[in-house]
Amino acid sequence: MxxxxxxxxxxxxxxxxxxxxxxxxxxxxxxxxxxxxxxxxxxxxxxxxxHMGEFSMEGPDAEALIQRIVTRDISGQKLGQMKITVMCNEQGGIIDDLTVYRLEEQKYFFVVNAGTMPKDFAWFEKQKEAMNANVKLENISxxxxxxxxxxxxxxxxxxxxxxxxxxxxxxxxxxxxxxxxxxxxxxxxxxxxxxxxxxxxxxxxxxxxxxxxxxxxxxxxxxxxxxxxxxxxxxxCAFMLYGNDIDKQHSPLQNVYSKFVSFNKDFVGKEALLAQKGKGLPEVLVGFEVFGGIARHGYEVYGGNEKEKIGVVTSGTLSPTLKKNIGLAYVPPEFAEEGKEFKIKVRERFCTAKTVKIPFYKKS
Missing domain, CATH: 3.30.1360.120 (Probable tRNA modification gtpase trme; domain 1)
Structure with missing residues (x-):
């Protein structure tokens, strides 16, 4: 139920x-x-x-524990400031994206996704135990x-x-x-x-x-x-949806969250991300506009010859504001260049799409 x-x-x-x-x-x-x-x-x-999940954390080791859990550097976070970030597993896959509020010097408040909340809290507890951190951690969802x-x-x-x-x-x-x-x-x-x-x-x-x-x-x-x-x-706005645009199969280096990865500190998954960075990204998330149909989650992306599958649509819709068919898809890095064309299989038809800058919409 x-x-x-x-x-x-x-x-x-x-x-x-x-x-x-x-x-x-x-x-x-x-x-x-x-x-x-x-x-x-x-x-x-x-x-x-x-439905969103909320956790609280308070204690002298709070900042150090958060630094271990999330990819973004929160050491300079001011009181009252909130930061969007992600937490990764040892393989560099995204466990969840979350927001971190610093309410007091040693008191933090976290907001996580509903579907991932139980495993997120278990991950917090696991990292607290591994560090033997002196904090009070509570699931207040x-x-x-x-x-x-x-x-x-x-x-x-x-x-x-x-x-x-x-x-x-x-x-x-x-x-x-x-x-x-x-x-x-x-x-x-x-x-x-x-x-x-x-x-x-x-x-x-x-x-x-x-x-x-x-x-x-x-x-x-x-x-x-x-x-x-x-x-x-x-x-x-090209905001990520967990389970669609981000998941354990992808690292933050492959999408908009790359800007929230701080290699100047230690965190779970850092070694895997450094290895991926050195090797090169297999695919990256791009924004696209598609012509002649609406692309939906799970639709297949093909190269220009319509023979070779190169990726998959993670999110897609008819934009009510822009009156255009827009979406996000994981594709090889060579298709990330603005204006690059590819095909999306919309039901049984191949529709032409092109890579565009994201966000699609930004408040002026």
């Missing part, structure tokens, strides 16, 4: 169409994917993201609810619920404080490419936060948003 977030009844009352995702029952859309996507790009939308307010009017709406100076919070930064009278962590961040806030608060107070946000949203035509538009919004 899939798990339910604390907002399950609210989704049903809003006629949310429910699907299973990452072991959870979640709304894929309420009205239409297009309406919800455009609401976030042009106004403001509300997402239930309570089932105590923590999460709502994301995203879009150009997210700031004006959220301001109505808090005395926190939201204008002072820079992108990829956050703070602890009261939102709707509840103890919360709030950060200026999201998975949409728009301005917005991710709000974490007690699971058992979820109804209070939901009601407060909807009341505050009355003057903004706030729209509830589902997984469908969350996917199109993130894909336009």
């Amino acid at each position: 899939p798990l339910k977030t604390p907002f399950f009844e609210q989704h049903k009352s809003l006629n949310g169409v429910m699907v299973e995702f990452g072991g959870w029952e979640l709304p894929v859309y309420y009205s239409t994917l297009m309406d919800e996507h455009n609401a976030v790009r042009n106004n403001v939308g509300l997402f239930d993201v309570s 089932m105590k923590t609810a999460k709502l994301d307010v995203q879009g150009p009017n997210a700031n004006a709406l959220t301001k109505k619920l808090t005395d926190i100076d939201l204008d002072a919070i820079k992108f990829y930064h956050g703070t602890e404080g009261k939102v709707a009278g509840l103890d919360s962590i709030i950060s200026r961040s999201g998975y949409t490419g728009e301005d917005g806030f991710e709000i974490y608060f007690p699971w058992d107070k979820a109804g209070e936060m939901w009601n407060a946000l909807w009341k505050a949203g009355e003057g903004f035509n706030l729209k509830p948003c589902g997984l469908g538009c969350r996917d199109t919004l993130r894909l336009e």
Whole structure:
């Protein structure tokens, strides 16, 4: 049986169409994917993201342990700053991508993907044991609810619920404080490419936060948003989806996360990544535009002669913002050059695609 977030009844009352995702029952859309996507790009939308996993870590060895677990150097991370990074296994494969918040000098907060949460926490515990680290590590996933307010009017709406100076919070930064009278962590961040806030608060107070946000949203035509538009919004920005664009079969050197690999420190998987770097990458993730069809996850990529399979599509959609068929695919490095053409098998037809720069969309 899939798990339910604390907002399950609210989704049903809003006629949310429910699907299973990452072991959870979640709304894929309420009205239409297009309406919800455009609401976030042009106004403001509300997402239930309570399925995500959250861990807390506190203690004198916290920084050293995190440095061991993740590929990115977090030694200079400021209080209130959040960093996106990945953790690798010994072979250099990606276990998960995650965000790391530094709340206090020795206190950190982590957000991981829902489907990978149990194995992620087991990996954290394994590394803590291997290092004999003096930290308190806790899985707070089932105590923590999460709502994301995203879009150009997210700031004006959220301001109505808090005395926190939201204008002072820079992108990829956050703070602890009261939102709707509840103890919360709030950060200026999201998975949409728009301005917005991710709000974490007690699971058992979820109804209070939901009601407060909807009341505050009355003057903004706030729209509830589902997984469908969350996917199109993130894909336009070329944000990674675990299990599609990144997985244990690929290293961070092969995709956008290469910029978050710091070889100036030790971490699990470093030796494997150095070896891969020296040998050369077998394939890399590229953005593409495809003509004459929509490419979907798992579709095969071929060279120009349509005979030799060279890769696979990891994500693809018709972009509601750009009105183009876009996607991501792993291909040999020689196809990573902008403008390079290849073919994608869309059902039984070969459609021409070309490599383009990512992100496809960036807020001006």
